[in-house]
Amino acid sequence: MRVRFAPDGTVHVRVGKVELGQGILTALAQIAAEELDVDLSRIRMLPASTVDGPDEGLTAGSMSVAVSGSALRQHCAGVRARLVTAAGLEPATAVVRDGAFGDTTYWALAAHVDLSATLAAPSSRSGGPRVVGTSAPRLDLPDKVTGRPRFVHDLRLPGQAYGRVVRPPSPGAVLLGVDTTADFYLDGRFLGVVAETEYAADRAAEALAKAARWHEEDTLPDEDDLPAYLRSGPVDSSTVDESGAPAPVARWLRASYSRPFLAHASMAPSCAVAAWDGDVVRVWTHSQGIYALRGAIAQALDIPAERVEVRHVEGAGSYGHNAADDAAFDAVLLARSVPGRPVQVRWSRRDELTWAPFGSAMTADVAAGLDADGTVATWSYDVWSQGHVARPGYAGSPGLLAAAHLAHPHELPPPADPPAQRGAGTARNAIPSYTFPHRRIRAHRALRAPLRSSSLRSLGAFLNVFAIESFMDELAEAAGRDPLDYRLAQLTDPRARAVLRAAAELGGWGSPDAEEGVGRGIGFARYKDHGAYCAVVAEVEAVHDIRVRRLAVAVDVGLVVNPDGVRNQIEGGAVQATSWTLKERVRFDRRRVTSVDWESYPILRFSEAPPVDVELLSRQEEPSVGAGEAAQGPTAAAIGNAVADALGVRVRDLPITPDRVLAAIS
Numbered sequence: 001m002r003v004r005f006a007p008d009g010t011v012h013v014r015v016g017k018v019e020l021g022q023g024i025l026t027a028l029a030q031i032a033a034e035e036l037d038v039d040l041s042r043i044r045m046l047p048a049s050t051v052d053g054p055d056e057g058l059t060a061g062s063m064s065v066a067v068s069g070s071a072l073r074q075h076c077a078g079v080r081a082r083l084v085t086a087a088g089l090e091p092a093t094a095v096v097r098d099g100a101f102g103d104t105t106y107w108a109l110a111a112h113v114d115l116s117a118t119l120a121a122p123s124s125r126s127g128g129p130r131v132v133g134t135s136a137p138r139l140d141l142p143d144k145v146t147g148r149p150r151f152v153h154d155l156r157l158p159g160q161a162y163g164r165v166v167r168p169p170s171p172g173a174v175l176l177g178v179d180t181t182a183d184f185y186l187d188g189r190f191l192g193v194v195a196e197t198e199y200a201a202d203r204a205a206e207a208l209a210k211a212a213r214w215h216e217e218d219t220l221p222d223e224d225d226l227p228a229y230l231r232s233g234p235v236d237s238s239t240v241d242e243s244g245a246p247a248p249v250a251r252w253l254r255a256s257y258s259r260p261f262l263a264h265a266s267m268a269p270s271c272a273v274a275a276w277d278g279d280v281v282r283v284w285t286h287s288q289g290i291y292a293l294r295g296a297i298a299q300a301l302d303i304p305a306e307r308v309e310v311r312h313v314e315g316a317g318s319y320g321h322n323a324a325d326d327a328a329f330d331a332v333l334l335a336r337s338v339p340g341r342p343v344q345v346r347w348s349r350r351d352e353l354t355w356a357p358f359g360s361a362m363t364a365d366v367a368a369g370l371d372a373d374g375t376v377a378t379w380s381y382d383v384w385s386q387g388h389v390a391r392p393g394y395a396g397s398p399g400l401l402a403a404a405h406l407a408h409p410h411e412l413p414p415p416a417d418p419p420a421q422r423g424a425g426t427a428r429n430a431i432p433s434y435t436f437p438h439r440r441i442r443a444h445r446a447l448r449a450p451l452r453s454s455s456l457r458s459l460g461a462f463l464n465v466f467a468i469e470s471f472m473d474e475l476a477e478a479a480g481r482d483p484l485d486y487r488l489a490q491l492t493d494p495r496a497r498a499v500l501r502a503a504a505e506l507g508g509w510g511s512p513d514a515e516e517g518v519g520r521g522i523g524f525a526r527y528k529d530h531g532a533y534c535a536v537v538a539e540v541e542a543v544h545d546i547r548v549r550r551l552a553v554a555v556d557v558g559l560v561v562n563p564d565g566v567r568n569q570i571e572g573g574a575v576q577a578t579s580w581t582l583k584e585r586v587r588f589d590r591r592r593v594t595s596v597d598w599e600s601y602p603i604l605r606f607s608e609a610p611p612v613d614v615e616l617l618s619r620q621e622e623p624s625v626g627a628g629e630a631a632q633g634p635t636a637a638a639i640g641n642a643v644a645d646a647l648g649v650r651v652r653d654l655p656i657t658p659d660r661v662l663a664a665i666s
Helices: 024-036 064-086 106-110 141-146 198-211 223-231 290-301 324-335 349-355 461-479 483-488 494-506 563-582 632-647 658-665
Strands: 002-005 011-014 043-046 161-166 174-178 185-187 190-195 212-215 235-244 251-259 271-277 280-285 308-312 343-346 362-370 376-386 438-446 518-526 533-542 546-556 612-616
Touching: 002 064, 002 106, 011 024, 024 043, 024 064, 064 106, 161 198, 161 324, 185 324, 190 198, 190 324, 198 212, 223 251, 223 362, 223 376, 223 438, 251 461, 271 324, 280 290, 280 324, 290 308, 290 324, 324 343, 362 461, 376 461, 461 483, 461 518, 461 563, 461 632, 483 494, 483 518, 494 518, 494 533, 494 546, 494 612, 518 632, 533 632, 546 563, 546 632, 563 612, 563 632, 632 658
Parallel strands: 011 043, 161 343, 280 308, 376 438, 546 612
Antiparallel strands: 002 011, 161 190, 174 212, 185 190, 235 438, 251 362, 271 280, 271 343, 362 376, 518 533, 533 546
16 A cells, blocks of 8 residues: 655555456545545545555446555555644544644655554544445546546557557467568567558458468357256366255255356457567556566566566456456567567457457356255255466466466466365355255366366355256246245345345335236345355346346445445446347357357446446445446346246346247247
8 A cells, every 4th residue: 555645636546456446546536535534535546666666456346435445544644644643642532633633634644754654553533434435436437528538448548559460260279370571570389570550460460360270170169058068077166155054955956057158248359568678578567467577477477576567557347357467468479570569469359359368158057956845955056167267377377368478478277266165166155054964065167178267256156146046946936935035935045035125125026017028037146155145136127139138136245435336336337237138149169269259259348237226225334245246147137037027937047038038039
C-alpha cells in the first residue's frame, strides 16, 4: 500500500488491485477516506504498477474488498496514527476533520514523517461509518460515460507503432512456410507485423495470413459428447468431502448435468502496449495480475524480472483469465523488433474467441437416497472438468500463448485447480449447504486439455450450483414438496435461510403463474462455501423461445462498503449467468474452433437482458466478502428450475436452448 499527501491537497493511494469495471477502486477509496478521516473527493486512486506499487497478487475471486480492503484499512490507520502522533496527539483521542487536526494538517506534516514503510495499525478513529456504507459515485464512470480516453486501447505514446499477430488456424497447426517478401516477425510459429498505423497493420496481417502455409490435424474431441470425453480420463481424482452416516433409504434418484466450454466474450478484444528501452521492457496492460505477468514475461525471455516493468491500464470487461496477458506478451515480442518504440497490439474478435483461454467444460453425476418422507438420507456427487487455472506463472510455466509458439517453446501445461482453502476449482461449491446426514463428494480433474482453459468467473461453481440446485428441485418434486420449503427443511444456517426467504418474497414465490408457459424457479448457494450468500428467483417465459422475464436476487455480503456497487456486481453477474445459461457455447469441429464471431458465439442481447431486482441483507457487523461471483450459479439454477416449472420437462445440459427443450420433450 502507498499513501502520499500531494501538495494540491489530495491524497494519492496506490494499491495492488486493478479496476476491471467492477468498481473496486471506488470501494477502496471509500475505505481510505474513512480511515484517514478525509473527504472522499480528496482521494486519488493510482493505477497498479510493478514500478512503485505493492504486489497484492491477482484481482480475482471476489476477494478484493475482503483482503485488500482490510489491508488498506489497517495501512491508513497506521498512516493516521503516525501523523497524529507526530503532532503530539494521541491517535485514539485526536479528532481529525478532513485531514486537519490540532493546528496542523496531514499535508503540513507528511514531508517530515516517514510514510514509506508498510504501516499497519488497528483503527483508532471514533464515531461510526461516514463514507463506508454509502453509494458513493463510481470514480471511473465519468470518463466512460463521456467517452474520454481511459482504456489501454486509447493509449497513444510518442512514436507508437501498431502490431498484429497472425495466429495458427487451429491448436495443432504447424507452420510450413510463408510465401512473401514483405517484412514480418517470425519466431517458431509466432507470426506478426509492425506498421505505422492501425489500418496498415491490419492490411499487413491479412496479407501475411494469406501467405502462411500450415499443416493441420484433428486434435479436438466431439463437441456433442464432452461429458464422455471428460470422464474417459486420464483424470486426477480426489475426495472433497465424505462425512456422516447414511440414514435408511427408501428410494434413489440420479441425474447428470453438464456445461460446455465458455468464452470470456468481453465487448472489446484484448490490447496491450510494450516498449523496449535498452535492456528494460515496459508494458501497459489490463492484466489482472501485473506481478505474475512480469514474472511470466521474464521467464519466457530468460531475463531478470527487474528488467520488466508492468503498469495497469483499464481494458474491456475481464471475467477471469482472458487474453490480456497474452496480448501483453505479443506486444513485448513485436516491440523487440523496433527497439525504442512503443508497439500497441490489439487482438481481433476472432483471436479473442478462438485463442483466449476458455472456461472449462464440466459434467457432474449426482445421486440421493431419500427416506420415507422424501428427505435426503445420503448424497453422492462426482464432478469432472479440466482444471480452472492456467494463469501466467502457474505450474512453473509462463502460461503465455505466444511463448508456446516460439521456436524454443514453453509448453502450456494442463490447467490446475486452486487448493480448497482458496476456493478450489473443479470442486468449487461442490459441497451442498444442506444438512444431509451423509454425503460423499469427489472431483476428477482431466489431465488432457485439447482446448486451452483457465479462470472464468466463478470457476466450477457455475455448473456445481446449477447441478445441486436443479437436483434439489427434482428431489422436491419426487417428494411432493414445494422447492422452497424443501430447501428450508434441510438448511440450518440462519443467514442462508434469510436470503432464501428474502428472494422468495421479492420474487413473488408462491403466487400462481398467471399465464401458460410461464414458470418460476429458485436457486441458492453460499459462494465458495464461505463467501456471499445469494438466492435467486427467476421468472421465465417458455413459449416460442425461452425468455427470462425477471430475476429477483437476495444477497448477504456482510459489511457493505458501497451498496450501489454491490447491486451492480450482482446485476452484472446475474445477467451474464443468464447469457451463459441460455445462449453461450464454444463450438468446434475436430480440428478448429468454429465460433469466431457474435453470430457463431451468440450472447444475450441488450433487448433480452432481464430486469434484476436486488435486495441487500444488511450485515454491518459481519466481515465484508465479495459480490462479483456470487450470483452466477444460483441464477443458472433458478432459470433451469423455472423452465422445468413452465414446461414440465427438465434440461440438464447447458445452454438451455429451444432445441434442447424440444429434445427433452420428445
